[in-house]
Amino acid sequence: MAVETRIMNCIMCPLGCEMTVTIENGAVTGVTGNTCPRGPKYAHDEVVAPKRMLTSTVRVNGGLLPLVPVVSKTTLPKERILDCAAALRQVIVEAPVSEGQVIVENILGLGVDIVASRSMEVHQE
Incomplete structure (x- = not known):
């Protein structure tokens, strides 16, 4: 024992x-x-079963800034955080983005959505 x-x-x-x-x-x-x-x-x-929140950024086409901050809606298994971060590096969204908008639904089949943690307006030239 x-x-x-x-x-x-x-x-x-x-x-x-x-x-x-x-x-x-x-x-x-x-x-x-x-x-x-x-x-x-x-x-x-x-x-x-340790769990953590994930905060990161994803690329935005046509936004005021090139990146928008995102967060997991709930906790994710700690051992899958790096896998989720790698998946987010492949994501590109189109502006405008609204705070709370689902950016990735059910990331990696873990049952957790990734949402925008701020709004991003369209870049006006």
């Missing part, structure tokens, strides 16, 4: 508690140091 202890900072609230997480055979068996009930859930998710 492999027992591991990890120290991690919780990011679920502004307190940023330093937690000690005990892991036995890949499963979280104990969490200490958290001051709110969200800590153990965060620790479990971070150990078992």
Whole structure:
């Protein structure tokens, strides 16, 4: 039975508690140091299936700027972030772009949309 202890900072609230997480055979068996009930859930998710938001940019044809910022609508599996970023490098959208507009639907089949995080007007000459 492999027992591991990890120290991690919780990011679920502004307190940023330093937690000690005990892991036995890949499963979280104990969490200490958290001051709110969200800590153990965060620790479990971070150990078992870490997820992250993705923020990036995509190219825009005919926009005021050459790039528009985008963000994942929800979290993505951490191990797929670089794959998603690589996929976004291939995306080109046409201006105008509206904030919240879906830029890539269901990126890499992960069930998460990539949306514009700001509007981009058409470049007028």
